[in-house]
Amino acid sequence: MANYHPNNEFLMSFAAGQLSNSLGIMIACHLEQCEQCRRQTSKYEALGGEILASIESQKVSPDLISQIMDKIDHQADSKPDTMPTAAKNYDIPRPLRRFVPDNFDDLKWSGMSRNIREYTIDIDDSEYTAKFYKIKAGKELPQHTHEGSEFTMVMAGSFSDRTCHYHRGDFILADEQTVHQPRASMDGDCICFAVMDAPLKMTGFFGRMLNPFMR
Numbered sequence: 001m002a003n004y005h006p007n008n009e010f011l012m013s014f015a016a017g018q019l020s021n022s023l024g025i026m027i028a029c030h031l032e033q034c035e036q037c038r039r040q041t042s043k044y045e046a047l048g049g050e051i052l053a054s055i056e057s058q059k060v061s062p063d064l065i066s067q068i069m070d071k072i073d074h075q076a077d078s079k080p081d082t083m084p085t086a087a088k089n090y091d092i093p094r095p096l097r098r099f100v101p102d103n104f105d106d107l108k109w110s111g112m113s114r115n116i117r118e119y120t121i122d123i124d125d126s127e128y129t130a131k132f133y134k135i136k137a138g139k140e141l142p143q144h145t146h147e148g149s150e151f152t153m154v155m156a157g158s159f160s161d162r163t164c165h166y167h168r169g170d171f172i173l174a175d176e177q178t179v180h181q182p183r184a185s186m187d188g189d190c191i192c193f194a195v196m197d198a199p200l201k202m203t204g205f206f207g208r209m210l211n212p213f214m215r
């Protein structure tokens with residue numbers, strides 16, 4: 001059960017189909033494991049549909065949105081949950097299965113160091129880069145900050161960062177203000193799905209020569 005969730009703004013953007021591919025996949029992974037956020041997202045989806053329908057038939061009154069929200073709240077409480085849930089004994093969230101056909105161990109991990117491995121996920125996205133990180137049990141990342149934003153979701157194992165402890169399904173947002181040093185728990189390797197602002201791309205002939213060295 002996730003303890004850290006995307007905020008409502010994310011869920012609303014997801015419902016409206018406005019997130020870039022990588023972030024959309026991450027939110028979909030979280031929803032698969034979080035009933036609370038699934039319910040909230042279906043409210044937003046229903047709200048979007050109702051507003052469209054109303055716009056076609058009449059002028060939108062100021063009360064309309066709250067009336068619709070009441071109605072949806074009512075429906076959501078009485079309706080059984082129909083979203084798919086993760087199959088047991090299968091650790092890869094459904095939205096990631098085309099990138100991880102079998103198992104995290106089979107991916108071609110490359111080394112940042114012996115204890116920290118990374119794998120770039122081939123998601124078509126012009127805004128963000130998506131990666132898996134694997135931190136060996138008990139090991140930690142060097143302390144770092146972020147130049148842009150980094151969104152992280154725990155796939156397997158768990159890690160601690162200062163006072164917080166994150167488990168499978170948790171969604172974490174780090175930005176320029178965040179200084180952190182995640183450490184994997186002793187009881188197993190920690191695998192995270194991370195989505196970050198795409199690194200600056202140099203253009204021009206010399207720039208392109210330099211790109212492989214810029215990270």
Ligand SMILES: [Zn+2]
Nearest residue numbers: 002005034037
């Ligand atoms: Zn949630």
